[in-house]
Amino acid sequence: MVASLKKGTPVDLQNVYTIADGIAIRRPSRLTLDITRRLVDEVIVVTDDEIADATFLLLERTKQVVEPAGAVGLAALLSGKINVTGKNVGVIISGGNIDMSLLVRIVERSLYKESRFVKISGLLSDRPGVLQKVLAIIANYKANVVTIDHDRTDPRISLGKARITLTLELPEKQYLHNLTKNLEEAGYPFSTLQYL
Numbered sequence: 001m002v003a004s005l006k007k008g009t010p011v012d013l014q015n016v017y018t019i020a021d022g023i024a025i026r027r028p029s030r031l032t033l034d035i036t037r038r039l040v041d042e043v044i045v046v047t048d049d050e051i052a053d054a055t056f057l058l059l060e061r062t063k064q065v066v067e068p069a070g071a072v073g074l075a076a077l078l079s080g081k082i083n084v085t086g087k088n089v090g091v092i093i094s095g096g097n098i099d100m101s102l103l104v105r106i107v108e109r110s111l112y113k114e115s116r117f118v119k120i121s122g123l124l125s126d127r128p129g130v131l132q133k134v135l136a137i138i139a140n141y142k143a144n145v146v147t148i149d150h151d152r153t154d155p156r157i158s159l160g161k162a163r164i165t166l167t168l169e170l171p172e173k174q175y176l177h178n179l180t181k182n183l184e185e186a187g188y189p190f191s192t193l194q195y196l
Contacts (some may be wrong), residue, residue: 001025002043004033019048019102022069022095044076051075055103056110058093065103070095111169115176115192117146119167122183122190126152126162134164134188141179144169165193 003011004027012027028036036043051068054075058066073091076082111117124130131150138145146169152162170176176192183190 001028001033001036002045004028005037005043008037009033018051018068019106020051020068020072022067022097023072024069044079044081046072046075046079046081050079052106052109053113054078055098055106059103059107060110064093065096065098066093067095067098068102115173116170117168118170118176119165119193120180120190121163121165121193122188123157123161123163124188126160130162130188131164133186134166134183137183137186137188138166138168138179140182141175142171143175143179164190166190 003013010027010030010033014026016024016026018024048068051071054071055066055068057078058064058071058074070093074093077084077089077091108117122134124134131148135145146167147165149165150162151157151165154163157163170179180190180192
């Protein structure tokens with residue numbers, strides 16, 4: 001639509017990929033373009049990341065399952081691409097037709113982004129009881145352990161050491177810094193694995 005509005009005539013795009021498949025068109029019709037030119041003041045372009053953030057926000061804060069195409073208005077607002085200072089704003093959201101695997105990916109991605117779902121990894125002494133002590137510290141932060149990977153067979157790991165990688169669910173974003181600091185002070189240095 002943006003390319004067509006600029007050119008003044010329907011433009012064909014070779015590839016269209018977006019998680020907002022409900023509005024993913026290669027070419028607007030002449031009628032739709034004419035109506036848009038006449039009635040729409042501005043078209044805002046948002047990224048899939050911005051759409052995913054809006055979809056997650058709607059799910060978490062309002063408990064509404066909204067398909068990505070229905071969340072683009074909120075995505076535009078949240079992205080800061082629209083000046084709403086001093087204005088009363090209403091955003092239309094619509095549609096709940098979202099693929100469950102996409103919804104799961106959006107939720108996981110958002111939780112990782114907010115450091116509420118994290119992976120931490122550390123090279124620790126391979127002695128009985130070490131993992132138990134690490135898990136006791138983690139329990140103090142009300143973190144839920146999702147997975148534990150305990151590897152002492154990798155030839156790159158020194159004898160007497162083990163690489164422990166933990167996937168954790170944290171109740172709040174700020175817990176991560178304090179948790180890793182506490183683990184390090186106890187002699188168990190962990191670093192956060194970055195995904196985004």
